[in-house]
Amino acid sequence: MADWNDLKALRTAQSGTGIEGLFAADPNRAKGFSASTQDMHLDYSKTMIDAPVRDALIALCESEDVARRRAAMFAGAPINETEGRAALHSALRNLDGGPVYVDGQDVMPDVLRTLARMRSFADAVRAGTTAATGGAFTDVVNIGIGGSDLGPAMAVRALSPFHDGPRCHFVSNVDGADIADCLRGLDARRTLVIVASKTFSTIETMTNARTARAWMIDGGGDPARQFAAVSTADDKTAEFGIDPDHVFGFADWVGGRYSVWGPIGLSLMLAIGPKAFDAFLRGGQAMDLHFQAADWPENLPVMLALVGLWHHQVCGYPTRAVLPYDQRLERLPAYLQQLEMESNGKRVAMDGSTLPMPSGPVVWGEPGTNGQHAFYQLIHQGTGTVPCEFMVAATGHELDLAHHHRLLIANCLAQSEALMRGRSLEEARALLMAQGLGGEELERQARHRVFPGDRPSVTLIYPQLTPFVLGQIIALYEHRVFVEGAVLGINSFDQWGVELGKQMATSLGPIVDGTEPVQGRNASTAALVEYVHRHAGG
Numbered sequence: 001m002a003d004w005n006d007l008k009a010l011r012t013a014q015s016g017t018g019i020e021g022l023f024a025a026d027p028n029r030a031k032g033f034s035a036s037t038q039d040m041h042l043d044y045s046k047t048m049i050d051a052p053v054r055d056a057l058i059a060l061c062e063s064e065d066v067a068r069r070r071a072a073m074f075a076g077a078p079i080n081e082t083e084g085r086a087a088l089h090s091a092l093r094n095l096d097g098g099p100v101y102v103d104g105q106d107v108m109p110d111v112l113r114t115l116a117r118m119r120s121f122a123d124a125v126r127a128g129t130t131a132a133t134g135g136a137f138t139d140v141v142n143i144g145i146g147g148s149d150l151g152p153a154m155a156v157r158a159l160s161p162f163h164d165g166p167r168c169h170f171v172s173n174v175d176g177a178d179i180a181d182c183l184r185g186l187d188a189r190r191t192l193v194i195v196a197s198k199t200f201s202t203i204e205t206m207t208n209a210r211t212a213r214a215w216m217i218d219g220g221g222d223p224a225r226q227f228a229a230v231s232t233a234d235d236k237t238a239e240f241g242i243d244p245d246h247v248f249g250f251a252d253w254v255g256g257r258y259s260v261w262g263p264i265g266l267s268l269m270l271a272i273g274p275k276a277f278d279a280f281l282r283g284g285q286a287m288d289l290h291f292q293a294a295d296w297p298e299n300l301p302v303m304l305a306l307v308g309l310w311h312h313q314v315c316g317y318p319t320r321a322v323l324p325y326d327q328r329l330e331r332l333p334a335y336l337q338q339l340e341m342e343s344n345g346k347r348v349a350m351d352g353s354t355l356p357m358p359s360g361p362v363v364w365g366e367p368g369t370n371g372q373h374a375f376y377q378l379i380h381q382g383t384g385t386v387p388c389e390f391m392v393a394a395t396g397h398e399l400d401l402a403h404h405h406r407l408l409i410a411n412c413l414a415q416s417e418a419l420m421r422g423r424s425l426e427e428a429r430a431l432l433m434a435q436g437l438g439g440e441e442l443e444r445q446a447r448h449r450v451f452p453g454d455r456p457s458v459t460l461i462y463p464q465l466t467p468f469v470l471g472q473i474i475a476l477y478e479h480r481v482f483v484e485g486a487v488l489g490i491n492s493f494d495q496w497g498v499e500l501g502k503q504m505a506t507s508l509g510p511i512v513d514g515t516e517p518v519q520g521r522n523a524s525t526a527a528l529v530e531y532v533h534r535h536a537g538g
C-alpha cells in the first residue's frame with residue numbers, strides 16, 4: 001500500500017532523463033500510458049508518470065477506498081455529509097437504467113416525469129405552438145449564475161452546429177451591463193425568460209429576473225406566458241408569479257455545478273431539441289458506466305484524477321491549464337473552474353481535520369490556438385511548470401474548411417511535443433549560427449531561445465464535438481473531481497466558502513446606498529465607500 005510519502009520519494013528519485021527518456025526506455029509508452037473508451041482517448045504519456053508512480057497512485061485509490069465511495073455515490077447515499085444529501089446527478093442521465101433510491105424512495109419516476117415535461121415544453125416552444133405575446137418565441141434568455149449559468153452557457157456554445165431552435169442568451173452578473181446588453185435588441189413580445197436558480201433566492205438572479213420582468217411588461221410582453229423557472233423551490237417560483245406549468249423542479253441532491261443534465265439544461269434543450277439533448281445525456285451515462293466498470297489503469301476519470309494529484313499534490317505545480325483546441329469549448333475553462341475549484345478548493349477533510357496536503361489547484365485556460373499568442377510564452381519559458389490539458393477533435397464540423405482543422409490539430413500536437421522536448425542551448429546556438437550570428441551576440445541571444453522542456457501535458461482526443469461526446473467530456477471531468485476529492489478525503493459537494501462574501505455583501509448593501517452609516521467598518525472599506533459616495537451618479 002503506497003502513500004503520499006512514497007510518491008514524494010519516487011518523485012525525488014526520478015532520474016534526470018526527463019519525459020523523453022521515459023519514451024526512449026519504453027517503446028510502448030504511448031499505448032501503455034493512455035486510456036480509452038469506445039471513442040475517446042486520453043494520452044498521459046507526456047508526463048513523468050512511469051510504472052512505479054502509476055502503481056503508487058493507484059494504491060492511493062485503493063487505500064482511500066475510492067471504489068466504495070464511488071458505489072455510495074451512484075447508490076444515492078448521503079455522501080455530501082455537511083449538507084446531509086446524496087450527490088446523484090448521475091440519476092439525471094440514467095435514461096434506461098434501473099431504479100435509484102434516496103432514503104428508500106426510487107427517484108427515477110420523478111426524474112423521467114420532469115424530463116418528459118421538459119421535452120413537451122421544448123417541442124411546443126420550438127414548434128411555435130406555445131407562443132409568446134407576439135408570435136413564436138425567437139429568443140430565450142436564461143437568467144442564472146454559477147451552476148445555473150455556466151453549464152448551459154458552455155454547452156449551448158459548444159453545440160452550436162446542432163442549434164435549430166430559438167436563439168439562447170445568458171445573463172448572470174448582477175452588473176446591470178450584463179442584462180442591459182443582452183436585452184437590447186430583443187423583442188419583449190417574443191422572448192422567453194428562464195429564471196434558473198436551485199434556491200430561487202440568489203441575489204444576482206432574482207435582481208436580474210425582476211429587471212427582465214419589468215423590461216418585458218414595458219415592451220408589451222406578458223410574463224405570465226413568457227417566464228419559466230427551474231428550481232428546487234416551487235413555493236418561491238409561485239411567489240414570483242411563474243405559471244406552475246412552466247416550472248421544472250429538481251431535487252436537492254443535484255448540486256448546482258452538476259445540474260446541466262436536468263431542468264437547468266432547459267435552454268440547451270430548447271436550442272438543440274430533445275433528441276440531441278437525449279444524446280447529450282447518453283454521453284454522460286456512457287461515461288458513468290465506463291467509470292464504474294473500467295479497471296483503474298483503463299479508467300479515464302481515474303487516470304485524469306491521478307495525473308492531477310501527481311502534478312499538484314506530489315510535484316507541487318500550483319495551477320493547471322485547460323486548453324481546448326476547439327473554439328466552441330471556449331466556456332469550458334470557466335465551467336471547469338467552478339466544477340473543480342468549488343468542489344475541491346477546501347482546507348479541511350470530511351471529518352473537519354486540517355488537510356495535510358494542498359487541496360485542488362487553480363484551474364484556468366483558453367482555447368488554442370488563441371492562447372499560443374498570449375500566455376503560452378510563460379508555459380514554455382517561465383520559471384514555473386504549468387501542467388497542460390489539451391483537447392481536440394479528430395474532425396471539425398466545417399467540412400468545407402477541413403484545412404483549418406488540420407492546422408488546428410497540428411498546432412495542438414506541436415504544443416505538447418514542444419513542451420516536452422524543449423530546445424537545448426546547443427540547438428539554440430546552431431539555429432543562430434545558421435542565421436549568420438557569431439561571437440558574444442550569439443551567446444547572448446542563444447540563451448533567450450532555450451526551452452527547458454520536460455513540461456508535462458495530457459491530451460484528450462475525441463472524434464467530433466457532438467452532444468454525445470460533450471456529455472462524455474463533462475461527466476469525465478465530474479468524475480475526475482470526485483476521484484481527486486475522494487483521495488484527498490474532501491467533501492467535493494458542498495461550497496461553504498461562498499457564504500461569507502454573500503453575507504458581507506448583504507450587510508454592505510445599505511451602506512453603499514447610503515441608508516446606513518459606514519462607521520464601524522474597517523478603514524479601507526470605509527474609504528472605498530466614501531469614494532463611491534463622492535463619485536456616484538444617479
Ligand code: F6P
Binds near residue numbers: 145196257342
Ligand atoms: O454561490 C455559489 C452557488 O451556490 C453555486 O454553487 C451555485 O451554482 C450558484 O451559487 C447559483 O445558485 P442558485 O442556483 O441557487 O441560484
